[in-house]
Amino acid sequence: MDSLNGHLPDSGVKPPRSIRRRSRWLAAGATAGALALVLGACGGSTPAANKSPSGTSGAKPTTSGNSGAAHLAGLYGTLPKVGTPTTGGTITVGQLKTSTPTYIMPITPAALASVYTTYDFINLMNQPIYWSPQGATVQIDNSLSIANQPVYSNGNKTVTITIKPWKWSNGTPVTAANVVEFIDVLKAAVKGKNNAANFSNYTPGFFPDNVKSATASGQTLTLQLTKAYNPGYFTNDQLDLVYAMPPQWAVSSAGGKQLPYTNPADAKAIYNYLNSQAKNVSTFATNPLWKISDGPMVLQSFNPTTGAYTMTPNPDFSGPQKARYSVLSVETFTSNQTVFNALQAGTLDIGPVGFSNLPEVSRISGSYNVYGMPDFGFEGMFFNFADKTGHFNSIISQLYIRQALAHLVDQAGYVRGIFKGAAAQGYGPIPSLPKSPYAPANATTNPYPYSTSAAASLLSSHGWSVKPGGQTVCKNAGSGANQCGAGIPAGTPLAWNEDYGNSPTVLGQQTIAFASAAKQVGIEISLKSNTFNNLIAQDNDPSAPTYINKWAMVNFGGFTNSLYPTTQSLFNLGGTYNLGFYNSPTANTLIKNSVSGANPTAVSNEASYLTSNLPVLFLPNPDLIWAVSKKVGGPANGFLNMTQYTWTPQDWYLLK
Amino acid sequence: MTIYIIKRLIAALIVVIGVTMITFGLLHVIASSPGRAVLGLRATPQAVAAFNSTHGYDKPIYIQYIRYVGQLVQGNLGYSYKEGQSVAALIKENLLRSAYLSGAAITLAILLSFPVGIWQAYKRNSISDYTVTAVAFTLYSMPSFFLGLLLIDFLALRLGWFPVEAAQQTNILAVIANIHAMFLPIITLTAVQMAAYSRYMRSSALDNLAQDYIRLARAKGLSERAVLARHLFRNSSLAMITLIGLSIPALLAGNLITESLFNYPGLGFLFFTALQNEDYPVLLAITLMGAIAVVIGNLIADIAITVADPRVRL
Structure with a gap:
């Protein structure tokens, strides 16, 4: 996720x-x-x-x-x-x-x-049992991991993990029981109403909810899952959340006796104590x-x-x-x-x-x-597929419109001018850089290279009267192949708003450059900057329906992929942070396959589709x-x- | 005098209450749902709602304000979810360092600007007066961050005489002892303050030099040194009392830039970080502190002037 x-x-x-x-x-x-601008201005100037x-x-x-x-x-x-x-x-x-x-x-x-x-x-001080990445290659580094690679059985519903003979700093061995301790305490932490936020990586229904039981025998950990998962997904996206906890942590007070964490009530007491100490x-x-x-x-x-x-x-x-x-x-x-x-x-x-x-x-x-x-992630300008203002929901649901907009993103220019070369072009949810086992074939070449004429051509061929520098409007309404599309009445202008984060400046620079290019084909985009917190609290919050018709596009930055770069919860229908209410039956199926199917290339297939289907307007990925x-x-x-x-x-x- | 002070305190209380209402209202407009900002985008709507409910952010704004004031009365300035500490603890950790920086700067500025101002008045319209005036105007018109940048660039990076950052120690005594590291931030604040004070002092001294009591003192045969030190200095300083009183809260604002520039952990640094993190409880508390500092600064200036000038009766 x-x-x-x-x-x-x-x-x-x-x-x-x-x-x-x-x-x-x-x-x-x-x-x-x-x-920063003022300070930066005082420095030298060398490319x-x-x-x-x-x-x-x-x-x-x-x-x-x-x-x-x-x-x-x-x-x-x-x-x-x-x-x-x-x-x-x-x-x-x-x-x-x-x-x-x-x-x-x-x-x-x-x-x-x-x-x-x-x-x-x-x-x-406390390593996850699976360490990643391996340098700039996005995969588990087995030599740095506490556990050996998991073995899946029982139709991918049972996971067996061998813990290596590592030691705690007090000389005692790291055992499978230490991992069970972590899982049990974590389960206690997130259990109950209003406790989901106790674990930042928690999504209801996923880890640790999807672990029916965790048992230890020496160095062997066995997890029984609630359902079958794609091994790639479970290993790279769920097991990378797993740690070992030292037995000395299984207490509910300073110097208290060690409690049996397998008992949920004791596990809760342990969590409450650890949490109180961990934030001090x-x-x-x-x-x-x-x-x-x-x-x-x-x-x-x-x-x-x-x-x-x-x-x-x-x-x-x-x-x-x-x-x-x-x-x-x-x-x-x-x-x-x-x-x-x-x-x-x-x-x-x-x-x-x-x-x-x-x-x-x-x-x-x-x-x-x-x-x-x-x-390892992607940057993008997000669309609000639910915004009915000016028929934007109907407009943006048209793939050719999104393709035309993608043609207006001058990625090479942004990398060169805005990022001073310290960025890589990005065309989809899985970038070609850094290297990963999952990048699809279409991640390496821009499927929609910068071209205002290509954008204008796409619009013209779909019934829009393109007026460069003016206002492009729908001339030929209807849902035919050469018409604007369903739900777009004749005379509808291509005009909407876009919010962008007020810091760092590169967000605004990219957004303004994009809006300028859009104007060249008669698309009027009204820009407004806002703080990140306001963007996520208002514009992008599916739980804030008051704002649902108040934003059409937003550029707050991007997402970092997990080790297994499925867009589960991001681009699937009902996803926890499907910000723009993107809904593609094909994407839903592909995402489901990535998570629950057995195909090891499922996530690449998912990314390939999303790269061409443009749930967001992809932007260059800046360097760290x-x-x-x-x-x-x-x-x-x-x-x-x-x-x-x-x-x-x-x-x-x-x-x- | 006592009644006057009581009246002023009551007025001050009203001002502070007004400030709390305005700042609280503004921050509520900016961040009406802190739960989303605190928990992040990935939090479920239920988790956000639970957070807002637990902390009372789902209540009407006037209820939240009453609760906030109630907490203030009990000395509770709130909790920083970003820092994971109470705001009071954060302020306590940083206050002494900021007070030292401001205090050292303002003291140095006073010690230097008073004699410079008097000397300029005494040597008015001379080349030295013009030279000092030019320097003072340059410094006075220069933002503290720009002066600080210049000092860092020349004295720290090019010449290597001083470190680029201020003292990083936690213990205030260690900070005070680290004069080498504190030199640049203190000088940055001092220079700007001194430029302003010396101009006011010069102006005040010029006025007083034309007064009859100065002529009388000279006619009585007092030495020029005695005239300047006993009569001119004391009377010219009266005008500065109000200015200095009002400068105290202004230094808090100056600290924000200077502490950030010199990487000095103080209240300004805390405020700067809170701005970056949109840490509203901290912003609210420090803004309130600024308002209280303004009120107290005014009050102290008024009282001080009555003590210093027997002609003033409250």
């Missing part, structure tokens, strides 16, 4: 694989934007983009130095060296204040899960609960005021690589500009680079490797850009996965 994301580096924020909301870079309101002819980012996809890594398609800039590691020292990383972690337990409530860094923070930021570093880690790091200090923290390597980490340095220090910054100042001053080893700083990136290129890659000091090195995957909003800091080291 997809989720709203935050693709852009301006945010530094993006929720993880399953509930990724469009980042706080959107919510970094007008003040931040204005300040930084490495852009390929196709408009995708990264013409110089290299790993510098003695990496031996293969050239990587779509990479912006240059990866850090592999080099020769040293032991000891401190690596400092910058994070934005808007994305500091405020929770420390894997059952993260929706209210505290809007930033991906919360998950990164948690995952360093002032005890993050001192609470003994959080000292038990199966991840690569252990928390040493946490500043509740700034969200800055330090970690040290977990000496008992069972993964393939323990961290070589002594301290990981994560420092907090007000904005991308203050991060960039610190990078210029050389006081940070690793930090995000915002788009506003790309023109002056040459200021740091002597000391830092700057690189980026789009994350990082600067890494040339004093820091590591294997390519240790840095590439940062472009996918995931950290494996155990891979980093200071170079000799």
Whole structure:
């Protein structure tokens, strides 16, 4: 299932694989934007983009130095060296204040899960049993996973998982029972009225509701499912939500006796206690609960005021690589500009680079490797298929109209001009970059390339009187092949409104460019900017019917795909966040096959259809850009996965 | 005097209540359904409704306002769902650092601007007066963020004399001790304030230099130093009291930019982050604090002037 994301580096924020909301870079309101603009204006001006002819980012996809890594398609800039590691020292990383972690337990409530860094923070101490991605390749990394690949049986209704012989930081083994503990406590957390928001990744009917029983025998975990699922879907979209919980967490008070979590009442008591402790930021570093880690790091200090923290390597980490340095220090910054100042001053080893700083990136290129890659998701302008204002619902339900609009999106121009080359064109829900096993054939070539004449031609051939720069109206009403379409009376103008997020500026820039192109074929689009929260609370909320006829299109950003990139709940009828009430029987069937069928290519088929059917107007996918000091090195995957909003800091080291 | 203060306090209370009504109303217009903003898009309508119901956001606005005021009276400033902490705790964590930054800046500005203003008045229309005036006007017309950027660029990034960010320590004593890191943010705020104060001080001193009591003091044979220090300084300072009182809340606004620019965790930084996160309880609380600071600043200025100037009777 997809989720709203935050693709852009301006945010530094993006929720993880399953509930990724469009980042706080959107919510970094007008003040931040204005300040960033002013600050950015004071920098130098050196083109930084490495852009390929196709408009995708990264013409110089290299790993510098003695990496031996293969050239990587779509990479912006240059990866850090592999080099020769040293032991000891401190690596400092910058994070934005808007994305500091405020929770420390894997059952993260929706209210505290809007930033991906919360998950990164948690995952360093408590890993999900299946780790992804593998560098910039969107798939499970078996070597970093606590469990072996699941085995499906009983018509895909039984899942058997073997837990590897990993250890907690207190030396005790990670067992299948620890996973059952997590599942039982999670079930207790979301059970009951009004508790759905206790787990940010919870969708009623899906995990953990779809696990009828979870039993453990030594290192073997057996899940009985409520129905058959597509193994690809269940492994990559449901099991990636699963963690192990140390037995010491099965308590309902400090120093209390361990409770039998299989008893729902005890599980609820455990959850209530853990939740109360997990949101107390002032005890993050001192609470003994959080000292038990199966991840690569252990928390040493946490500043509740700034969200800055330090970690040290977990000496008992069972993964393939323990961290070589002594301290990981994560420092907090007000904005991308203050991060960039610190990078210029050389006081940070690793930090995000915002788009506003790309023109002056040459200021740091002597000391830092700057690189980026789009994350696995899509950006788009969403249609409201239910908006009856001006017959918009009838207009937009016509595929040729959506195709004409797609021809008005100058993706290559946006990548070149707006994103300074640090983005990749995106044509559907599954992008060609980053690499994944699921990208359909039509993900690599724009099915609707920018062409105002093609757009005008489509409209003219369907009964519209096209007036470039004026007002195009329906001349030939009716539902025939050369007519406007059902429900569109003669004289209906192509005119509607579009809202867009007021931050970051690239949203507005793309929307304005699109509206300008639309005007060239006589489509009048009235634009209005709004805050991200208002957009999602009003314009896009299926639960806010008051607004159903008040918006036609909206650009708030996009979605990050889960590891298994089905658009279940996004583009299926009745989906939890089917924002624009898109309803295609074909899509519904394909999505169902992706989730419940047995065809391993089902999700690619689904994406292929949606790419051509345009439930949204797809836009370029921006890169997430990082600067890494040339004093820091590591294997390519240790840095590439940062472009996918995931950290494996155990891979980093200071170079000799 | 006592009755006057009581009257002023009552008036202040009315002003603060008015501010709470306006800010609460405006924020309600912006975010009528905090549940969606807090829980995110993926939350089910039921979850959003449950959140709004649990926290009373489904009630009519006047009920919500009464509840809010009731909480305020009990010292409860609300809860930041974004930060996962009570607003009071957040303010408590940040207040001292902001107070130090503002306090240091305003104190330095006073200490420097008063003698500069008097000296300029005494040397009026000289080259040195014109030079200082030019510098003061330049600084006065310069937004604090621009000055801060220049200082960061030249003194921190190019010359490397100072760090690019302010002190990051949690302990206020450690922050105070870290003069090296605090130099640029304090100077940024000080320079802009000092420019304004010195202009007012110069103007006030010029007025007083033309007064009879100055001539009388000189006629009595007092040294020029004594005339300036005892008579001119004291009387010229009276006009500055109101200005300084009104500057205190203005510094809060200045802190917002300066703290953000120098990555200094204080109230301004908190406000800036809350703006970015649309964290309305925090915005509401700090706006209220700003209003209270304005009212108190005015009150202190009025009282101070009666203490300093025996001619003023309340």
